[in-house]
Amino acid sequence: MRASPIRRRPRAHAEISATWPVRRATRRAKIWGVSANECPTGQQQTGTHDSAFLKACRREPVPHTPVWFMRQAGRSLPEYRKVREGIAMLDSCMRPDLVTEITLQPVRRHQVDAAIYFSDIVVPLKAIGIDLDIKPGVGPVVENPIRTRADLAQLRALEPGDVPYVTEAIGMLVRELGATPLIGFAGAPFTLASYLVEGGPSRNHERTKALMYGDPQLWADLLDRLADITAAFLKVQIEAGASAVQLFDSWVGALSPADYRRSVMPASAKVFRAVEGLGVPRIHFGVGTGELLGLMGEAGADVVGVDWRVPMDEAARRVGPGKALQGNIDPAVLFAPREAVETKAREVLDAATGLDGHIFNLGHGVLPSTDPDALTRLVEYVHTQTAR
Numbered sequence: 055m056r057a058s059p060i061r062r063r064p065r066a067h068a069e070i071s072a073t074w075p076v077r078r079a080t081r082r083a084k085i086w087g088v089s090a091n092e093c094p095t096g097q098q099q100t101g102t103h104d105s106a107f108l109k110a111c112r113r114e115p116v117p118h119t120p121v122w123f124m125r126q127a128g129r130s131l132p133e134y135r136k137v138r139e140g141i142a143m144l145d146s147c148m149r150p151d152l153v154t155e156i157t158l159q160p161v162r163r164h165q166v167d168a169a170i171y172f173s174d175i176v177v178p179l180k181a182i183g184i185d186l187d188i189k190p191g192v193g194p195v196v197e198n199p200i201r202t203r204a205d206l207a208q209l210r211a212l213e214p215g216d217v218p219y220v221t222e223a224i225g226m227l228v229r230e231l232g233a234t235p236l237i238g239f240a241g242a243p244f245t246l247a248s249y250l251v252e253g254g255p256s257r258n259h260e261r262t263k264a265l266m267y268g269d270p271q272l273w274a275d276l277l278d279r280l281a282d283i284t285a286a287f288l289k290v291q292i293e294a295g296a297s298a299v300q301l302f303d304s305w306v307g308a309l310s311p312a313d314y315r316r317s318v319m320p321a322s323a324k325v326f327r328a329v330e331g332l333g334v335p336r337i338h339f340g341v342g343t344g345e346l347l348g349l350m351g352e353a354g355a356d357v358v359g360v361d362w363r364v365p366m367d368e369a370a371r372r373v374g375p376g377k378a379l380q381g382n383i384d385p386a387v388l389f390a391p392r393e394a395v396e397t398k399a400r401e402v403l404d405a406a407t408g409l410d411g412h413i414f415n416l417g418h419g420v421l422p423s424t425d426p427d428a429l430t431r432l433v434e435y436v437h438t439q440t441a442r
Contacts (some may be wrong), residue, residue, distance in 0.1 A: 060112035078206030089421050092374035102297045107168040108235055111298060111335035113378050119403065119440040120167035121433045122237070124339070125419030126160035127172045133159050143188040144180060147173045149325065150223035154357050157227055161234055162431045165437075167413075168235045168298070171224065175302055176249065176288040180215040185249070186206060192254065199253040200264065201209040203272055209279045212286040220287075221248055224294035235298060238291030242340070243321035244301035245279035250276075259308050285328035291333045292406025300337035301325060301355070307342025314346050319353050325355030337380060341418055362417030366405040378411025385416045390426045393427060396435050403439060 106120040128134055138146055139154055146152050156172040176186055176194045185197035200208060216220065227236050229370060248262045249255070255264065263360040266273045288299045306318060326336050338350045339359025350371040350429065351358045360381035369379055387398045399414075408413040414436045 056366075057131045074400075079179070086295055092225050093144055102235045105167065105297075106421070107290055107413065108297060108335065110411045110413050111337075111378050113402040118437045119406075119414050120412045121168065122166040123160070123164075123429060124166040124170070126164065126166060126170065127156045128427070129422035130419060130424040130429070131159055131163065132426070133163075137251050138291050140241065141150060143174060143179070143190075150219050150226055153219070155225045156234075157223075160429075161231065163426060163431050166433055168237050169227065169263060170237040170300070171220075171227070171239060171296065173239070175239075175246065175304075177220075178212050178217065178240065178283050179246065182210050182212050182283065186249075194249050195254045195341050196250055200247075200250040200262075200276065203275075205274075206275060206279065209276075209283065212283045212287075214290050214293075216317070217287070217290055219317060220243060220290055221294045224291060228295035236335070237298045237300055238296030239300040239302060240284045240287045240291075240325075242301045242306065242338075243277040243325070244306050244309075244318045245302065245304045246280050247273075247276055248305050250280075254393040257306075259305060263308075264358050266313070268319070270338055273317060274320075277318065278324070281321040281324040281328075282375050285325045286328050286331060288325070289332065292329060292334055296334065298335045298337060299329060300339060300359070303338070303340035303343070303350075306346065309346070310331045311345050311349060314349055319349055332353070335378075339380070344369075344372075348374060351377045357411070357413065359415065360417065366409065366412065367401060367407075368405075370409055373411075378413065379406070379409055380413040380415050382415065382417040383432075384411050385418050385424070387422050387425065388416075388421070388432070390423050392428070396434060398424060398437070399435055403436070 058398050080135065104118045106118055107122065109116045130246050132365035134156055137152060149223055153172050157169050158168055158392060161169050174188060176188065180186055185195055189195050190337040190375065198208070200206065224236065248259050251262045251265055252259065292299060301322065303322070306314065309318060329336060336354065337357040337359060338353060342360050343350060343361065344364040347358060347360065347364070347369055355377065357380050358373050358377040360366060360379055362384035364383050366382060373379065387395055402414065
């Protein structure tokens with residue numbers, strides 16, 4: 055018997071507005087691993103605390119395996135392309151009305167179990183004055199790369215007043231989303247450092263690794279500053295109402311476990327420690343990180359994201375007990391016929407059988423030319439197959 059897709063309706067604005075000050079106050083003080091009766095007041099009143107997504111993050115029993123997709127708010131959606139037409143990426147990230155609409159689009163269309171805040175990992179760098187832009191077809195390009203100790207002066211502390219549009223957009227989203235959790239996110243120190251040192255995207259990260267190996271102290275100081283900036287950016291999102299946060303380390307798969315432990319893990323761990331007591335689960339994800347999964351969990355995340363290269367049961371063995379896992383179907387599978395997609399999804403679910411906490415996701419972001427209907431069908435399939 056097929057289970058009906060979960061339908062969510064945003065709560066009335068007046069109802070949410072009345073609870074908003076309480077929600078913000080309680081988030082600062084409460085730890086997320088509590089019983090339903092002890093959960094932060096804001097989570098009780100919006101219903102996010104008992105959502106399948108947050109229960110899975112806490113490794114609690116769930117009514118079905120929750121589903122969301124990295125880059126679910128993006129170019130695969132025609133409605134996204136329409137509202138973004140003629141508007142630069144960074145400009146889009148600084149318009150609360152546009153951020154709200156784009157973030158909500160996949161929730162409306164796919165009935166995913168969580169929304170993820172629409173932004174870009176370089177937004178906090180732009181906010182503190184780094185001269186950068188996101189070039190279409192290229193990615194982030196930094197005008198003045200950071201390669202010397204004198205260059206570190208470009209990296210001042212991030213203050214909440216630097217990103218008022220983030221606070222405003224998340225406030226709007228929480229009111230619209232009601233019981234659907236909102237995931238905030240930031241780029242991890244290593245990935246941000248790679249953009250800053252290379253001056254843009256890099257296949258081999260030559261300059262980044264040269265700095266890491268050639269001047270370990272400068273490298274450590276660079277990542278330490280980026281850890282502070284990243285933590286401050288996540289705190290803004292949490293205090294504005296985000297129900298969880300994800301640290302994206304897009305390029306960290308380029309490192310060996312030894313290099314990660316010695317030169318990167320301390321900065322990532324600093325970020326996780328900084329938000330540990332703010333009442334939300336912390337997710338850690340990187341691409342090509344099969345050999346780093348245990349260390350990524352050790353860095354302090356509550357949930358470890360897994361790309362498609364490692365089966366979920368093997369990932370669980372590498373990460374060890376006490377962590378939920380997220381993943382991990384290959385994004386390219388969505389271009390195959392429906393039956394093939396469902397077969398691969400079933401393989402992921404079977405490999406995750408018995409895990410304490412599994413969030414179904416892709417092993418990386420949604421590819422731009424993905425058929426949106428394939429995503430909708432995948433959500434329905436996972437919900438139906440895992441209904442309890």
